[in-house]
Amino acid sequence: MSTLHMDLSRRINETSKQIEFSGVIGVKAGDVLIHSSAHGYSNRSDEMMNTTETRFGIASGCKLFTAIAICQLIQKGKLKFNSQLKDCLSIVFPDFHQNVTIHHLLTHTSGIPDYFDENVMADFEELWQKNPMYHIKRLKDFLPMFQNDMMMFEPGERFHYNNAGYILLGLIVEELTGLEFSEYIDNNIFLPCEMRDSGYFSMDKLPKKTALGYIDDENGTWRTNVYSLPIKGGADGGAYITASDMFRFWEGLFSNQLLNQEYTNLLLKPHISTKDEGEYYGYGVWINKKNDEIFKYHLMGYDPGVSFNSAVYPANRIKTVITSNESMGPYDITCAIEKEL
Known part of the structure; x- marks a missing residue:
């Protein structure tokens, strides 16, 4: 094992002890698992x-799965990036702009209202006071939470992270394939x-070897997140993975098992600059640049009792998967x- 790999492992162990980390950490260098x-x-x-x-659970970390599903349908000629929402879904959105496209939804630039706007609402759990989370079982169950709201801004005007946009992308997958989103x-x-x-x-029916998510309260008590999230995840978040499966996912994506080279490149292209310097968004994936070169492709997910980070560092040929059942x-x-990198 190289000095870099030993230093990486040492620093990971020190940090996980220091923060009392709960979860799994995996690091691969090329095809070799150097830390688990x-x-x-x-x-x-x-x-x-x-x-x-x-x-x-990986929360929003699985928006990339939704983006790949859409790109697969575009690759098959069933859809285009400039297809308009109104032509893709038979659902009526009375106050949405006519020009909202698939590209806008994929890049968080659509301007449509969000059911959970992180700039307005700090606590995800507030959502379920009016809409009990145990009723949210299918993508269409999210619609009453944003379908009749007003646009936030003109399509394409700016980047504004939007969960509802990915719910709509999932509904498009369902409409075009006739399959339930998770089945697709x-x-x-x-x-x-x-x-x-x-x-x-x-x-309410998690399979074996699945971590329960935990919310630690300030008074030192804790509870599970069973009343804090939709009962079943969907196109904007909520899948469950293992670290080894996540490595398999990255390997499948980068070896063109999911999309051909042209569409893999389009998926991983920095389409829009976010508010942070050097940070961009592709289709379902965050991209960071350093000195005009891509430093990393990465996924993040945060929900009550769930946090997740996974990255690919092309120059170092390093892949990381970090899953946690705490916030x-x-x-x-x-x-x-x-x-260390």
Whole structure:
């Protein structure tokens, strides 16, 4: 093992102890797994430990799956990036702009209203006071939360992170294929990549080896996140994966198993600059540049009791997967890794 790899492992171990990390950390250099560790409990009540094969929720980390599904349909000629929303869905949105396109939805530049606007609402749990989370089982169940609201801005005007846009992309997948969204992803992403332990699981019937998500309150008590999230994840977030499945996903994507080279390039192209310097958004993926070169492609996901970070560093040929069943941790581990890179 090289000095860099040893230093990486040492720093990861130090940081995970320091922050009392709960979850799984995996790092690959090329095809070689150079770090794999599991920390904390998957079930605190029964003191069951996380293992490297535990499944974790990844929140918004799975927006990339939705973007790939849309690009697959475009590659097959069933859709175009400049197709307008009104021509793709038979659902009426009375106050949406006529010019909202697939490209706008993929890049968070559509200006449509969001059901959870992170600039307005700090607490995701507030959503379920009016719309009980146990009713949110299919993508169409999200519609009453934004369908009749007004536009935020003109399509294409700026980047503004938007969950509802990805719900609409998932509904388009359903309308064009006749499959439930999660079934399409199972067949067309998880299966080709041999992601056998991944899926969109319902929180009231989680499969074995799945970590429960935990919310730590300021007074030192804790609770699970079962009342804090939609009962089943969808096109904007909520899939469950294992670290090894996530590595298989990245390998499948970069070896053109999911899209041909042309559409893989389009997916990973920096389409829009976000508010942060050097940060861009592709289709479903964040992209950071340093000195005009791509430093990393990465995914992030944060929900109550869920946090996730996974990145590909092309120049270093390093891939990372950091899953957690607490609301924070992966960001600190990522920063520790990047200090060594």
